[in-house]
Amino acid sequence: MTTTTTANELRPVIVGAGPAGVRAAQTLVAHGLRPVVIDEAPRAGGQIYRRPPTDLAQRTARTLYGFESKRADAVHEAFDALQGRIDHHPDSLVWNAQGQQLDVLHNPTRSTRRVPYSHLIVATGATDRVLPVPGWTLPGVYTLGGAQVALKFQGCAIGQRVVFMGTGPLLYLVAYQYAKAGVAVAAVLDTARLADQLAATPAMLTQPAVFAKGVYYVGWLRAHGVALHSGVRPLRVLGDEQQGRVTGVAWHDGHEERTLACDAIGFGYALRSETQLADLLGCRFDYAPMHRAHLPVRNAAGRTSVEGVYLAGDGAGIMGADAAEWAGERAALALLADSGMAIDTARATALEHRIDRLTTFRRGLERAFPLPQDWAAHAPDDLVVCRCENVTAGTLRQTIAVNGADEMNRLKALSRVGMGRCQGRMCGAAAAEILAHATGQSVQQVGRLRGQAPIKPIPIRLVPCTEGDA
Amino acid sequence: MTTIRILRTDVAIIGGGIVGASAALALRQMGLGVALLERDLCGSRSSGVNYGGVRRQGRPMSQLPLAQRAHRIWGRLPELLGTDGEYIRSGHFKIARSESDMASLERYRALSSDFDLGLELISAARLREQCPWLGSRAVGGSLCLEDGQANPRLVSPAFALAAQRAGAQVFERHKVDEVAHDGAMFMVRSGNALEVHAPVLLNCAGAWAGAIAEQFGETLPLRSGHPVMAVTEPVPHFMDWSLGVEGGGIYCRQVARGNLVLGGGAGIALDADRARVDRDAIATLAVQAVELLPALRHAHFIRTWSGTEGYLPDREPVLGPSRTTPGLFHGFGFAGAGFQIGPAAGEVLAELARDGRSSTPIEAFAIERFDPVSEPASTTASDALPH
Numbered sequence: 066m067t068t069t070t071t072a073n074e075l076r077p078v079i080v081g082a083g084p085a086g087v088r089a090a091q092t093l094v095a096h097g098l099r100p101v102v103i104d105e106a107p108r109a110g111g112q113i114y115r116r117p118p119t120d121l122a123q124r125t126a127r128t129l130y131g132f133e134s135k136r137a138d139a140v141h142e143a144f145d146a147l148q149g150r151i152d153h154h155p156d157s158l159v160w161n162a163q164g165q166q167l168d169v170l171h172n173p174t175r176s177t178r179r180v181p182y183s184h185l186i187v188a189t190g191a192t193d194r195v196l197p198v199p200g201w202t203l204p205g206v207y208t209l210g211g212a213q214v215a216l217k218f219q220g221c222a223i224g225q226r227v228v229f230m231g232t233g234p235l236l237y238l239v240a241y242q243y244a245k246a247g248v249a250v251a252a253v254l255d256t257a258r259l260a261d262q263l264a265a266t267p268a269m270l271t272q273p274a275v276f277a278k279g280v281y282y283v284g285w286l287r288a289h290g291v292a293l294h295s296g297v298r299p300l301r302v303l304g305d306e307q308q309g310r311v312t313g314v315a316w317h318d319g320h321e322e323r324t325l326a327c328d329a330i331g332f333g334y335a336l337r338s339e340t341q342l343a344d345l346l347g348c349r350f351d352y353a354p355m356h357r358a359h360l361p362v363r364n365a366a367g368r369t370s371v372e373g374v375y376l377a378g379d380g381a382g383i384m385g386a387d388a389a390e391w392a393g394e395r396a397a398l399a400l401l402a403d404s405g406m407a408i409d410t411a412r413a414t415a416l417e418h419r420i421d422r423l424t425t426f427r428r429g430l431e432r433a434f435p436l437p438q439d440w441a442a443h444a445p446d447d448l449v450v451c452r453c454e455n456v457t458a459g460t461l462r463q464t465i466a467v468n469g470a471d472e473m474n475r476l477k478a479l480s481r482v483g484m485g486r487c488q489g490r491m492c493g494a495a496a497a498e499i500l501a502h503a504t505g506q507s508v509q510q511v512g513r514l515r516g517q518a519p520i521k522p523i524p525i526r527l528v529p530c531t532e533g534d535a
Numbered sequence: 536m537t538t539i540r541i542l543r544t545d546v547a548i549i550g551g552g553i554v555g556a557s558a559a560l561a562l563r564q565m566g567l568g569v570a571l572l573e574r575d576l577c578g579s580r581s582s583g584v585n586y587g588g589v590r591r592q593g594r595p596m597s598q599l600p601l602a603q604r605a606h607r608i609w610g611r612l613p614e615l616l617g618t619d620g621e622y623i624r625s626g627h628f629k630i631a632r633s634e635s636d637m638a639s640l641e642r643y644r645a646l647s648s649d650f651d652l653g654l655e656l657i658s659a660a661r662l663r664e665q666c667p668w669l670g671s672r673a674v675g676g677s678l679c680l681e682d683g684q685a686n687p688r689l690v691s692p693a694f695a696l697a698a699q700r701a702g703a704q705v706f707e708r709h710k711v712d713e714v715a716h717d718g719a720m721f722m723v724r725s726g727n728a729l730e731v732h733a734p735v736l737l738n739c740a741g742a743w744a745g746a747i748a749e750q751f752g753e754t755l756p757l758r759s760g761h762p763v764m765a766v767t768e769p770v771p772h773f774m775d776w777s778l779g780v781e782g783g784g785i786y787c788r789q790v791a792r793g794n795l796v797l798g799g800g801a802g803i804a805l806d807a808d809r810a811r812v813d814r815d816a817i818a819t820l821a822v823q824a825v826e827l828l829p830a831l832r833h834a835h836f837i838r839t840w841s842g843t844e845g846y847l848p849d850r851e852p853v854l855g856p857s858r859t860t861p862g863l864f865h866g867f868g869f870a871g872a873g874f875q876i877g878p879a880a881g882e883v884l885a886e887l888a889r890d891g892r893s894s895t896p897i898e899a900f901a902i903e904r905f906d907p908v909s910e911p912a913s914t915t916a917s918d919a920l921p922h
């Protein structure tokens with residue numbers, strides 16, 4: 066697009082209606098544009114401010130989002146106020162990108178259409194980062210995010226007596242939310258050590274309010290008698306073979322093995338970015354040490370290596386909901402500026418500064434809740450790493466040793482890891498840890514799985530829609 | 536001053552696809568020294584991403600001697616590679632969707648009768664009975680019971696590993712940047728890392744082999760093609776055969792895990808090295824797939840991909856000696872069908888390297904069928920002796 070483009074000729078599209086996408090849409094509308102907003106979910110809000118279906122909306126924002134309720138309300142209201150001034154496609158999965166057009170599957174009707182764009186803001190957010198533990202495939206085991214979605218979206222709990230384990234800020238938050246909702250939380254098992262948390266305190270204090278919330282959750286849980294263990298190593302999920310369900314969990318506390326009875330487990334190790342769309346769009350990726358992942362590159366304004374494509378929010382690195390809002394607005398301003406429109410440059414700079422300041426805090430979080438570095442070393446050979454294709458840690462090690470796989474795509478080709486329905490979105494991080502450990506390389510060196518369409522499985526019998534009438 | 540490693544050997548090979556790797560293995564079995572240079576990982580290009588059809592049926596007569604030779608090699612895969620690469624002689628069934636298709640399958644059977652393919656024509660009635668899962672458009676077809684399928688992701692790298700175990704020097708992540716010939720020896724250089732000197736050079740660089748040939752003054756109308764591949768989630772096993780359709784369009788097979796691998800249509804090039812499927816091709820493939828196999832109507836595609844394969848206008852490969860440079864042999868341009876014949880092409884190249892001729896007829900693949908030679912494009916190759 067050149068500077069001669071008028072607002073009417075622009076067809077900005079935003080993928081993702083989380084905090085980043087909503088603020089991006091709001092900003093474009095404020096400048097006279099009419100963006101298309103596409104989201105897989107039935108209602109806008111994204112992961113953190115996910116809204117229950119209207120017929121289930123009996124819980125108040127306060128009970129659903131706790132401390133976040135004001136922000137949730139603000140994002141929802143901002144989005145609702147855009148009605149009539151944007152083209153919103155809910156229930157719509159972007160499954161492919163090709164030649165300035167997105168392929169969009171409308172889930173309820175199984176129909177697909179092409180949505181052309183002049184500019185694209187990719188705000189696809191994140192999902193849980195998973196490091197499997199033996200028994201994790203038993204019914205009753207959920208990711209932390211999944212456990213939270215159940216509560217927020219469906220208003221139900223994953224079990225009656227739940228253990229939360231793993232690490233990351235979501236660990237204590239979800240435990241708190243469950244306990245608040247009246248579910249018995251049997252324990253919180255954190256792989257991070259207290260020393261990690263102490264060491265991270267100065268960095269975390271750069272966001273005193275957020276830090277205080279975290280401290281509050283921990284304090285509240287403790288005050289309500291929830292057992293909190295840190296520095297643990299999850300050993301296995303115990304299960305009842307007959308009933309095929311979780312009956313407990315075993316872990317190592319640094320001295321001895323311990324077990325605890327429960328009927329459900331929520332686990333996870335913070336989040337990982339949803340990057341496939343950026344990949345299909347041809348964005349350049351780079352290794353981001355703070356995130357321990359290869360991520361699409363964006364500059365402070367959200368511009369990618371591909372002209373007209375912008376990234377905002379957790380989809381390009383986990384920075385949290387507040388940063389997502391700022392990044393969404395910032396990317397929209399970049400889009401406007403690149404289209405030759407006048408923007409408030411002071412505002413743009415201020416947003417960049419805010420995001421930048423958060424980076425120190427993010428580093429603190431990584432320090433407080435590090436991905437357990439010894440996970441791969443302890444993963445037993447019979448541990449299923451890739452559920453879709455039933456690939457075990459032993460198979461991966463065997464493939465590496467016998468066939469010399471030293472890179473992620475080769476490991477995938479030879480072992481099938483990441484070849485199933487999730488396309489490596491769930492197992493990729495764990496497989497990379499195993500490959501790095503087994504070959505004595507860094508996670509950076511082992512590379513990343515290349516993305517391919519479809520981003521998620523699509524029905525073979527797609528009903529094609531009239532083209533282009535987004 | 537420079538630390539470049541210089542290596543002298545009998546035969547240098549450019550390209551670690553199934554052709555280059557099987558040539559390396561065959562050369563080692565003959566006792567010759569081999570160095571293979573692959574810019575990426577062996578078997579990571581066409582040879583590792585193809586559909587996995589291992590079929591002779593449907594090939595032009597010119598290719599059948601090679602295909603028969605390959606058939607024997609495929610039969611010895613475990614012994615040769617130490618793995619079966621999921622190769623099975625599942626049968627390859629070519630579907631007729633009209634009486635005229637059926638007639639042309641019959642003609643093919645008659646034409647290929649010298650080659651012992653064991654083709655069996657199956658009528659509509661028998662098909663209904665035997666394959667209730669087949670859609671109603673099939674009016675019959677031709678079965679080659681001994682054709683089959685394999686997992687290319689496993690087979691092609693395994694050829695390179697086997698060659699290496701047999702003593703070939705395999706250099707992965709070594710792109711050949713420069714080639715030259717001084718009248719007696721080839722010099723093949725990869726960056727500042729390696730220079731291989733050998734009296735014989737095999738050009739097995741797949742879709743990228745034209746650039747190598749050009750350095751020796753041989754310009755070819757080689758273009759890249761990008762077959763479209765898609766795979767479904769696993770569904771209950773119902774089909775043993777690998778299916779093709781007379782006249783082309785779609786082919787599919789079901790792997791042991793239950794997934795269906797489907798191919799058909801053309802993808803798009805992202806750049807000279809990478810390709811991806813095209814959305815219209817996926818849509819067409821999907822429609823044809825459900826028509827062919829109604830059982831798929833509730834299935835999902837979980838993944839699609841493409842690759843980059845070299846095509847010459849007559850869809851035959853170039854396999855044989857260079858016409859400008861003694862000691863140079865080409866093996867490329869397999870036009871989307873080189874996986875099955877790849878191992879035989881490799882053996883032929885090994886024979887050419889050792890004896891200057893092959894026991895399998897390859898006249899149809901001579902480079903002479905194209906326009907006369909041009910001036911060498913590279914000064915480093917200007918010493919080349921035209922013959």
Ligand SMILES: Cc1cc2nc3c(=O)[nH]c(=O)nc-3n(C[C@H](O)[C@H](O)[C@H](O)COP(=O)(O)OP(=O)(O)OC[C@H]3O[C@@H](n4cnc5c(N)ncnc54)[C@H](O)[C@@H]3O)c2cc1C
Binds near residue numbers: 377
């Ligand atoms: C399950 C979960 C729970 C979380 N809970 C909390 C919490 O309680 N507190 C907290 O501070 N942080 C939480 N986080 C982190 C928080 O969600 C993020 O920091 C924040 O939501 C980021 O906003 P975003 O706009 O970048 O992305 P998101 O809010 O993740 O929104 C991305 C949106 O993009 C859509 N999308 C993605 N890919 C496609 C596609 N291909 N086609 C169509 N739509 C697509 C998704 O449906 C989603 O609505 C949670 C994260 C997850 C994953």
Ligand SMILES: Cc1cc2nc3c(=O)[nH]c(=O)nc-3n(C[C@H](O)[C@H](O)[C@H](O)COP(=O)(O)OP(=O)(O)OC[C@H]3O[C@@H](n4cnc5c(N)ncnc54)[C@H](O)[C@@H]3O)c2cc1C
Binds near residue numbers: 572762876
């Ligand atoms: C999607 C697809 C589906 C197919 N389906 C079938 C099928 O079902 N059945 C069948 O029989 N055939 C099929 N084919 C064709 C078959 O895969 C190819 O004909 C065969 O693999 C070609 O092998 P190759 O060794 O010539 O080429 P490649 O496998 O492409 O190997 C050439 C190698 O040369 C390397 N190279 C190139 N330039 C250089 C350089 N300068 N320096 C170093 N290395 C270099 C490349 O990296 C590459 O690894 C298909 C092809 C594709 C793409």
